[in-house]
Amino acid sequence: MKERVKELAIHREEAAGPTPGGGFEDFFRAEHVRLQQALYVVTGSDQEAQDLMQEAFLRVWERWDRVRVMVEPTGYLYRTAMNTFRSRLRRGARAARSLARLRPGPASQEFGG
Numbered sequence: 001m002k003e004r005v006k007e008l009a010i011h012r013e014e015a016a017g018p019t020p021g022g023g024f025e026d027f028f029r030a031e032h033v034r035l036q037q038a039l040y041v042v043t044g045s046d047q048e049a050q051d052l053m054q055e056a057f058l059r060v061w062e063r064w065d066r067v068r069v070m071v072e073p074t075g076y077l078y079r080t081a082m083n084t085f086r087s088r089l090r091r092g093a094r095a096a097r098s099l100a101r102l103r104p105g106p107a108s109q110e111f112g113g
Helices: 002-016 023-041 045-064 074-104
Strands: none
Touching: 023 045, 023 074, 045 074
16 A cells, blocks of 8 residues: 555656756656657657757756756746747748859849840
8 A cells, every 4th residue: 555655656746747956867757758749739840849859958958957946947948949949940041041042043134145
């Protein structure tokens, strides 16, 4: 009976998500599936969602000393993921504009014909 109560307490803690000051591995385990699902909704691509999720967790891990003591580290993670997504969109748009400028026009316009 005591073992079952202990097991239920562990599951309840996991369902509640990470706690401030906890370990990064616990945070990752608690959040990675939900974050990837949310990013899939935004991107429409499993691969892009996976890539963004990994990058967001890497950035959070690099700042873990500060993030782990936050009241809402999950909010910071999601904001990081969305900012990364927006940055990629902007980079892609800039690259497309640059390529459009580099494309030569029709031959008749270039040579006056």
